[in-house]
Amino acid sequence: MDRTQKKEWVGTLHETLGDASLVVVTHYTGLTVAEMTDLRGKMRAAGASFKVTKNRLTKLALEGTAYSSIADLFNGPTAIAFSKDPVAAAKVAAEYAKANEKLKILGGSLGDKRLDVDGIKALATLPSLDELRGRLIGMLNTPATRIAGVLQAPAGQLARVLSAKAEKDAA
Structure with a gap:
């Protein structure tokens, strides 16, 4: 990725996060391509998205958004689940993490309120x-x-x- 592509990617992610109500940060170590495709399909069906991220670029994209408080979660192989519905991404991520221990929820943010793992799981139980x-x-x-x-x-x-x-x- 050259410098202009990186700037474009950061700008796109910044806009996407600006529209989202919820962001869930996960580690995906060990998930196969088929499992990732399955998870993305479940997210899409629920009205959410799942994206593997580059930590340094994601931290840049978080600046100036309500989600800047979760920048410290981006260490290692991270991916984010996000949605406009304040429950959809949390619900799918929690259900998938329960069925597959390779996906680990690190935390997230509901608007400007930072959530830990238990907060995400509690949010996932809501309708x-x-x-x-x-x-x-x-x-x-x-x-x-x-x-x-x-x-x-x-x-x-x-x-x-x-x-x-x-x-x-x-x-």
């Missing part, structure tokens, strides 16, 4: 933004369904009474 939206819509729809049922019940009872009266008169 995602899409799940929360689904729950909210479900809660909003439930009262409407109940109201419709309550309103229809008297009309149904009245119809049954009228039907019974009509049958009685016919007999």
Whole structure:
């Protein structure tokens, strides 16, 4: 990589991190290409990204972002998981790290709040933004369904009474 490519890479990563809500820093020593591809696919499916980084260049890209506090985590073979959803990257990284001990979570940052490994794992247990939206819509729809049922019940009872009266008169 020549100097202009490095500047371009740092600029691109700086913009990407500026748009992200969450950054998770990991060590990936021993992961095979197939495992990395599988992890990237799971991240992409959850709306997150996983990128192997060059430590010195990543530290430059972190400057001026909310994530500058995690620069000391970039030692050794590091990769970052990041997402706009504040839970997606943590959830996928924690699940994958649980299944494959070669991926180690070092820490991360949620905006300007630095998180340790336990913080990332706790964040991973929270429901995602899409799940929360689904729950909210479900809660909003439930009262409407109940109201419709309550309103229809008297009309149904009245119809049954009228039907019974009509049958009685016919007999």
